[in-house]
Amino acid sequence: MxxxxxxxxxxxxxxxxxxxxxxxxxxxxxxxxxxxxxxxxxxxxxxxxxxxxxxxxxxxxxxxxxxxxxxxxxxxxxxxxxxxxxxxxLSRMNRLLAVNAADMDCVVQPGLTRVALNTALRDTGLFFPVDPGADASLGGMAATRASGTTAVRYGTMRDNVMALQVVLPDGRIIRTGSRARKSSAGYDLTGLFVGAEGTLGIITELTLRLRGQPQATAAAVCAFPTVDDAVAAVTETIQMGVAMARIELLDTASVAAVNAHSGMSFSLQPHLLLEFHGSDAGVAEDAATFGEIAASHGGTGFDRATRTEDRNRLWKMRHDAYYAILASKPGHRAIVTDVCVPLSRLAQAVAETQADIAASPITGPILGHVGDGNFHAILLIDPDSAADRTAAEDLSHRMALRALAFGGTCTGEHGVGMGKLGYMADEHGPGWDVMRQIKAALDPDGIMNPGKVVRG
The missing domain is CATH 3.30.43.10 (Uridine Diphospho-n-acetylenolpyruvylglucosamine Reductase, domain 2)
Structure with missing residues (x-):
């Protein structure tokens, strides 16, 4: 055969x-x-x-x-x-199968994208909060345990997938989880398949947790003298319990790129992009609290946007930042890093990464979801230059090892795929052997997405 x-x-x-x-x-x-x-x-x-x-x-x-x-x-x-x-x-399996508004959940096929789902939910007063930027399929988002700009408040796919239908490697069809808000019934099979990257089975149906659309939403931007100052403001904001919906960092190089690409006019300083969700009074109070914290760390130009079109423009700019950075060096490709560290180590991790990039022959603007300690360096390389690729791989390697040394992870949201296989033993130790054993038990012939997440 x-x-x-x-x-x-x-x-x-x-x-x-x-x-x-x-x-x-x-x-x-x-x-x-x-x-x-x-x-x-x-x-x-x-x-x-x-x-x-x-x-x-x-x-x-x-x-x-x-x-x-x-x-x-x-x-x-x-x-x-x-x-x-x-x-x-799975793109032809793209239906919204059910919306249970009273229970704040829905059932979808895996090919439905997050934007299409939220468009369909628009008149229900509900929305699906996980926003990785790209209009990814919900099945793919579950398979990679995606997160994104809103994870600081609403969590990742791990927190928002309640149940799954999965086809196992031998063709059996199983259901995991339920629509109940909690359960103590046996192993968490839903959690097993969320993040398995298609190595244990094919997700064919998802039950997702929905959230109520906030009464009020405001976005804001704020400039800081240094990345350290911006990260210090983020840390204090989280520690004070301010319920931020998004806290995104752009370093100076990223700001320059989005200014050129998206027609923005930000000052050439590190910036935080923020969003507040809640009641009118709650949003105003949270924004005022953050403004005071930002000012104490040298933040300037704190500017709020409440009109939908202004907020959408701001977040479109953030989601397009990757393409803006690529456009800043035509003909180059990107090696995108994705580390996540405890919030207390974030400033040091970013500072040491910036120093490494400054000492290298390539450029690497930094941006990220700093509210949960996750940041990316977009390492730009000439695809025909072996020296560029070697430099980028060395930078990426140093970032991953630093994140692990700081008690973090080599991948905050992008997943393992092929690119992070080399760090799985360091991150998980004997736990990686357990993953291989689970893979062998469910997929003994190794037909499901071979070469990803585990070796052998």
Whole structure:
């Protein structure tokens, strides 16, 4: 049994739901990461859970690798079929199946994107809060345990996925969790699959926790003399219990890039971008408290925006910051780092990272979700320069080791994929062996997204 015999069997099963066209293979062989393109042998487009199960059973019978695909926005090569085989594109499974407004939850298929979900929820008074920036699929967000700008208040996908339907590597269909707000019934299988990156099964349905749309929302920006001052303001704000919805940092290089790309006119200093959610009185009080904290740390130009269009423009600019930084050096590619440290070590981690970048031959603007200790350096390299790549890989390596030494993690939100495999033993110790044992128990033939999260 081979990949080719699996594809022949799948073609009979799926008809035009399987494609081997060069354009489809090329599309599903690249990502937004710095990894080389890696087209699969075929792409399949299931339309329901039963079809996913049939595809998985067929691939299992032929020992054919399966890699799940949402929207392909991952940054660690999660969805690249590095061992060939079939990419299972879930974009046609994109329905909102149920909204339980009284219980503040919903049921979705994995191909539905977060923007489409929130558009559909607009008239319910509810919204789904996890915002990684990209309009990612909800299945992909769960598989990578995504988070983003709002995690400081609403948590990550780990905190907002209540239940799953999953197709296991042998084709069995299971349900994990329930719509109850808590349970003590057995192992947390939902938590096992959230963050497994498709290595243990294919998510085909998600039950998600929803939140009430805030009565009032205000965004704000504030400039600081140094990154240290900005981080100190963040730390004090969190310690005082101010209920921030977002606290984002842009260093001076990032500010310069977004000014040029998005037509902004921020002063060339580190900036915090903030958002407050709550009642009218609560938002005003939180904003005033933060303003006082910021001023005590040298913050200036504290400017609030309450109009929806102004807030949307500010956050679009933040979400486009990655592309703004890429545009600042045409022809370059980015190696994007993603470390997370305890808040008390954040200022030191950022300062040491800045010093490392300043001593290197490449540039690396820094931005991040500093309210939860997560930041990124966007390391810009000439793709034809081996020296640039070596410098970026060395910087990324130093960042990861520093984060681990500070009691943090090598990846705050991007996941492991291929890019962070080298740090899993250092971060988890014998726990990584347990992960391999779980993988071997559920997927003994290693057909589910091989080469990711665990080795062997």
């Amino acid at each position: 081979t990949i080719q015999t699996a594809i022949a069997a799948l073609a009979t099963l799926l008809g035009d739901g399987l494609t081997r066209s060069k354009s489809d293979l090329d599309l599903h062989g690249r990502s937004e990461s710095h990894f080389a393109d890696c087209p699969p042998d075929a792409v399949v487009y299931p339309v329901d859970t039963a079809q996913v199960a049939a595809i998985v059973r067929t691939c299992a019978a032929h020992a054919c690798p399966i890699t799940a695909w949402g929207t392909g926005t991952s940054l660690e090569g999660h969805a690249l079929a590095i061992h060939g085989g079939v990419v299972l594109d």
